[in-house]
Amino acid sequence: MSESKLYFLFLVAAFAFSCNAKEEQKQPQKPNIIFIMADDHAYQAISAYGGGLNETPNIDRIAKEGAIFTRATVTNSICAPSRAVLLTGKHSFMNGKVDNIQPFNWDQDNFPKLMQANGYTTALIGKIHLDGQPQGFDYSMVLPGQGHYYNPDFLINGEKKRIEGYVTDITTDLALDWLENGRDKEKPFVMLYHQKAPHRNWKPAPEYLTLYDDKEFTPPANFFDEETNYQGRGTAAREQEMEIDEIMRWGRDLMLEVNPNGDSTGLAGDLKRFNPEQLKAWREAFDPKNAAFLKAYGQLDEKTLSMEKKREIAIWKYNRYIKNYLRTIKSVDDGVGEVLDYLEANGLAENTIVVYTSDQGFYLGEHGWFDKRFMYEESFRTPLLVKYPKEIKPGTTIKNLVQNLDFAPTFLDYAGIEAPKEMQGESFRKLVSGESKEWRDAVYYTxxxxxxxxxxxxxxxxxxxxxxxxxxxxxxxxxxxxxxxxxxxxxxxxxxxxxxxxxxxxxxxxxxxxxxxxxxxxxxxxxxxxxxxxxxxxxxxx
Known part of the structure; x- marks a missing residue:
């Protein structure tokens, strides 16, 4: 073969290689996804929502750089069922996990399984509250059940291990470690990064035990709703058992080792999990505050208390509750900041979808209540903030009725994967990008x-x-x-x-x-x- 012919063939091959390389470069890069779910984090306790209770600068960054949803809701306001809906994109009565008691069937399709099968590396870190070995994850390190705030146990791909420290900080460290050392960096990733906080019983981190000590919180306007016997509503509101004043436990919820009658509350047994350094910090923070309360209100006969004194005690309980609740959120916000900073520092922010949400809403004294479960707004609504620089404009506000039912099909849409027909949610990708305004006009709850x-x-x-x-x-x-x-x-x-x-x-x-x-x-x-x-x-x- 002549040299000129060989040179011609070389040029053809080089041109073909160049075209193929350009075609490969044109292929869209699949986005990474970090899904951050807190437990019982009320939208009222995120400063981007304007509630004025606390400051969450890192969570707010997601809204500033992306979108905030003002009518995001859940299909079933309780921990395990909400998470089952997240994974499957199906209502509770379709995925079978209708309450915290019934088992969850991991064998059914979920969005991490589908993404894993389509080239994603996947991880689940933190709380999932679903029995059985998680499916759809290359790596899972989860809390068994509710988990503990101090020195928690984790199940590492099914094997239990106790880790010294504070659960929120540990969960964040595990997430960052997986991002840096655990994932396959040749693949796009999905990480479900789930915090236990601010779930009951609201034990703050050592560094935040005295946060808000200099502040007195004013209860919501309808805090004393019980005094009217919930006039204007029905039997369900009257017969619930979630009043801060009546139902909260002196030890488990209010952090007193001795109640006003002088009886032990059982909290001392719970504190045995602490190491000496943690226990010292705890006692230095709470013992003086508890002593001051018992001096003022100890040995009072509840049957003869004046309405004024009853209200004083109720407001004290509200403040003890809300301060500890907000203290645990401070650690969650810190963790969000660390993860966002990691993405920025490693060139991942532009191509990573970051979602912050909660498994449901929560009562922060509205109607005098704590907890969730009801379809009333504080329980039904959940915070939702999403950023994805490639498609979502900073400062976007979405008022449409989005549900946790929609996460699975939305993530699959971003990844270019067709959602199974049995998934009942809808992708809100075009809604949040501004490409479409079409959306449902009603949502269903059970x-x-x-x-x-x-x-x-x-x-x-x-x-x-x-x-x-x-x-x-x-x-x-x-x-x-x-x-x-x-x-x-x-x-x-x-x-x-x-x-x-x-x-x-x-x-x-x-x-x-x-x-x-x-x-x-x-x-x-x-x-x-x-x-x-x-x-x-x-x-x-x-």
């Missing part, structure tokens, strides 16, 4: 765990941007209707108000439509009630 702690009745319901219709069932049969525009605190049930007759009819129609759309029915309610009561009665020796 709650099943009754009878149980906090005594929140079984209920389901539908919500639009303005109205909410709730049906409480099983041992009662009551409907509640709220006009969120006129009554954002849901103080006045207008179901029987003649002025709302047309709205009531419209909402009942909407209720039936969404039940049919998602495949729910009275038969589902009965099935899950029977299954729950069988376990409940067995556990209670009945």
């Amino acid at each position: 709650y099943y765990e009754y009878p149980a702690e906090h005594s929140v009745k079984r209920h389901n319901g539908v919500a639009t941007d303005r109205y909410k219709l709730i049906h409480f069932y099983y041992d009662i049969d009551e409907w509640e209707l709220y006009d969120l525009e006129k009554d954002p605190s849901e103080m006045n049930n207008v179901y029987d108000n003649p002025e709302y007759a047309e709205v009531r009819e419209m909402m009942h129609k909407k209720f039936e439509e969404v039940r049919e759309k998602y495949g729910d029915s009275d038969a589902n309610d009965k099935r899950f009630l029977d299954e729950y009561m069988e376990v409940y009665n067995r556990r209670n020796g009945k």
Whole structure:
């Protein structure tokens, strides 16, 4: 073969290689995903939402650099079911995890499995609260059950190990270690980074034990709602057991080793988990504050207390609760900052979707309550902040009714993976990028765990941007209707108000439509009630 012909063939090959290289460069780079979920983090306790309770500068960075959702909601406001919905993109009655008691079937499809099968490296770090070995993850290091704040145990791919330190800091360190040393850096990644905090029983980190000691928090305007017997609402509001004043425990929740009557609360046993240094810091922070309270209110006869004194004690309890709750969030915010800084420092920020949310909302004294479970706003709404520089403009606000049902199909959409037909959520990718304004006009809610702690009745319901219709069932049969525009605190049930007759009819129609759309029915309610009561009665020796 002549030299000229060889040179010609070389040029052809070089040109072909160059074209192929350009084609490879044109292939879009799949985004990484970091999904940050706190436990029971109320939107009211994120400063980007304007509640004024605390400052969360690092979580706020996600909103400033991306989007904040003002009507994000959950399908079932309780820990394990919410997480099952996140993973599967299906309502509780479809994925089978309707309460904290029933087992979760890991064999069903979830979005990490699908992303793993399509070239992603995946990790789950922190709290998942679902029994069984997690599926869909190359690496999992999770808390068993609720986990402990101090010196927690972790399950490392199923093997238990105790780690010295504070759980929020440890979870963040594990996440950063996986990002730096554990992931396959040749692949895009998905990391579920889940904090235990601020779940009950709100033990702050050593460095934040005295944070807010110089501040007195004013309870919400409806904090003493119980004094009116929840006038304007129904049986469910009156019979719940989540009042800060009545239900919170002196030891577990309020951090007193001795109650006002002088009896031991059992907290000392809980503190045995602390090492000497941790215990010393704890006692230096809490012993003087506890002594001051007992000096002022110890040995008081609750039966003869004046209304003024009862209110004083209730407000003290509220402050003890809210300060510890916010102290635990300070550590969560610190961790978010560390992860965001890592992405910036390693050139990953531009191509990484960062989500911050909670598994549900939480009561911070509204109606005098703590906890969640209800379809009322503080429990039903959840914080949601998302940033992705390639597609989301800084400072975006989304007012549409997005749910935790939508996470799975959204992440699959970003990754270029078709969502299975059985997934019931919708991708909000085009909504948050501004490409489309089309979205659902109503969301559906279910709650099943009754009878149980906090005594929140079984209920389901539908919500639009303005109205909410709730049906409480099983041992009662009551409907509640709220006009969120006129009554954002849901103080006045207008179901029987003649002025709302047309709205009531419209909402009942909407209720039936969404039940049919998602495949729910009275038969589902009965099935899950029977299954729950069988376990409940067995556990209670009945």
